[in-house]
Amino acid sequence: MALCTHYCLGLHRGGDLMQEQQGQHSRRYIWGASGSGLSQYAWEMAEHTGAAWVGNDAAAHISLLRATVEQELAFGMEQLAVPRDEMFARIAKAAEQWGLTPLLQRDPASLSTGQTRRVAIASALLVQPSGLVLDCPLDGCDTAAQATLAQVINGFDGEVSICDRRWTVLADDAESFEYREGVLHPMQPPRPQLQQGSYLPLEQGVEAAAQDNDVVLNEVIVHRGERKAGRGGGRSGWRGAGSKPGRGAGPKAERGAAPTFALGPVSLRFPAGAITHLRGANGCGKTTLMLAAAGLIPHQGQVQAPTIGWVPTAMDQAFSQPSALREVSLGSDQAHAEAALAWCGLEEVAQLHPLDLPSSQRRLLAFACAIVRGPGAIFLDEPTVGLDTAGIEQLAVLMQRFVQGKWHEHLRERGLAALHEGLPSVVWSCHEQDFAHISDFVVDLPLS
Numbered sequence: 001m002a003l004c005t006h007y008c009l010g011l012h013r014g015g016d017l018m019q020e021q022q023g024q025h026s027r028r029y030i031w032g033a034s035g036s037g038l039s040q041y042a043w044e045m046a047e048h049t050g051a052a053w054v055g056n057d058a059a060a061h062i063s064l065l066r067a068t069v070e071q072e073l074a075f076g077m078e079q080l081a082v083p084r085d086e087m088f089a090r091i092a093k094a095a096e097q098w099g100l101t102p103l104l105q106r107d108p109a110s111l112s113t114g115q116t117r118r119v120a121i122a123s124a125l126l127v128q129p130s131g132l133v134l135d136c137p138l139d140g141c142d143t144a145a146q147a148t149l150a151q152v153i154n155g156f157d158g159e160v161s162i163c164d165r166r167w168t169v170l171a172d173d174a175e176s177f178e179y180r181e182g183v184l185h186p187m188q189p190p191r192p193q194l195q196q197g198s199y200l201p202l203e204q205g206v207e208a209a210a211q212d213n214d215v216v217l218n219e220v221i222v223h224r225g226e227r228k229a230g231r232g233g234g235r236s237g238w239r240g241a242g243s244k245p246g247r248g249a250g251p252k253a254e255r256g257a258a259p260t261f262a263l264g265p266v267s268l269r270f271p272a273g274a275i276t277h278l279r280g281a282n283g284c285g286k287t288t289l290m291l292a293a294a295g296l297i298p299h300q301g302q303v304q305a306p307t308i309g310w311v312p313t314a315m316d317q318a319f320s321q322p323s324a325l326r327e328v329s330l331g332s333d334q335a336h337a338e339a340a341l342a343w344c345g346l347e348e349v350a351q352l353h354p355l356d357l358p359s360s361q362r363r364l365l366a367f368a369c370a371i372v373r374g375p376g377a378i379f380l381d382e383p384t385v386g387l388d389t390a391g392i393e394q395l396a397v398l399m400q401r402f403v404q405g406k407w408h409e410h411l412r413e414r415g416l417a418a419l420h421e422g423l424p425s426v427v428w429s430c431h432e433q434d435f436a437h438i439s440d441f442v443v444d445l446p447l448s
């Protein structure tokens with residue numbers, strides 16, 4: 001049975017089939033392939049029903065008008081003139097629930113991916129909406145945040161619609177529909193078919209045989225969030241809604257008062273010819289470690305590494321060219337770029353603008369950019385963000401073939417130069433345990 005989407009949007013008032021079928025507090029899981037228009041549908045659904053909406057780009061929900069996470073959380077409630085005491089009480093409760101209490105005085109622009117999503121969802125809930133529409137809500141969330149979200153959804157007094165590009169744990173407790181060609185079809189999302197790796201603790205990989213091509217970190221220390229005194233304008237004077245300047249009892253905030261995050265000293269060896277999964281809670285430093293190892297942020301200690309290709313979670317900000325082909329050619333040449341696009345199954349979209357591609361293809365495009373010159377290692381930060389089921393399967397195969405040296409062979413067979421001789425490595429972070437198991441090795445952060 002297929003359902004017209006208008007029923008779900010609540011536009012047909014007299015015959016709202018979905019409402020009748022599911023009662024007042026339904027839980028719907030709506031999934032659809034990347035490019036199906038599901039995100040637009042999710043947004044329209046929220047617009048038409050008045051539900052709170054959290055889109056797939058959590059960072060876009062951060063206003064950047066506020067100096068601290070606490071102020072950011074207050075933003076929506078201030079617009080609704082929620083009394084100050086009530087507002088602080090709600091913020092304290094939400095911060096506790098979402099593990100944000102230690103971050104309340106932090107600059108919201110300096111949060112990790114998962115911390116940002118926690119703030120975005122918590123902010124949406126703080127205005128106590130009558131319904132909730134969440135688009136890819138688990139992107140970037142660690143297991144604790146996933147459990148919190150499941151709990152929140154179960155206890156939510158209203159309709160919840162979860163939209164995603166594929167199966168996630170949230171599908172198990174909801175009525176599932178596939179969104180296809182503008183119509184909802186009652187259907188469970190498929191689980192991706194993946195070839196699992198050995199997934200051994202990293203120490204066993206290091207013991208196996210150290211190679212010259214390994215990425216080696218020796219006593220690496222990174223500090224983040226250090227700011228020069230006085231930067232950012234000092235006291236903001238924010239006291240919350242309804243307070244008199246200078247007399248409010250609310251917490252004071254200072255832009256740039258973020259405490260320093262320290263990582264390390266870390267000594268690790270990522271083996272060549274293997275995929276290594278960096279595992280750890282939101283904010284533990286996975287991205288920081290990869291950025292330091294790739295030489296993209298200052299650090300102490302030594303890194304010995306071949307040329308590294310880097311794929312950030314927020315891939316869209318990395319695109320700067322008018323076509324996929326030009327994007328992959330950047331820093332390389334057309335022959336390499338065409339080969340990389342073909343190897344990643346993207347030759348048909350070569351002339352399209354990167355941002356016009358569905359998210360799954362954008363992710364594969366970012367991967368193609370990272371491998372194009374045949375580097376010795378690639379670092380991927382939460383690359384499952386944006387992928388649908390087919391995209392996950394495709395990326396898994398590409399990663400596995402890459403560490404077997406197939407891409408470098410492919411280049412050489414075509415008479416194209418590769419930057420690296422020998423087997424390359426992949427280092428990556430990912431919160432989806434099913435997918436992470438395609439790896440050969442796993443390392444838990446923070447290191448004990």
Ligand SMILES: Nc1ncnc2c1ncn2[C@@H]1O[C@H](COP(=O)(O)OP(=O)(O)OP(=O)(O)O)[C@@H](O)[C@H]1O
Nearest residue numbers: 110111112113114225261282283284285286287288
């Ligand atoms: N530019 C920055 N300034 C200050 N602090 C930062 C900055 N970027 C990250 N941090 C902080 O450094 C810590 C580590 O962040 P990082 O992004 O490395 O975590 P992560 O393990 O990748 O998290 P996630 O699983 O959420 O992606 C976090 O507490 C984060 O808030």
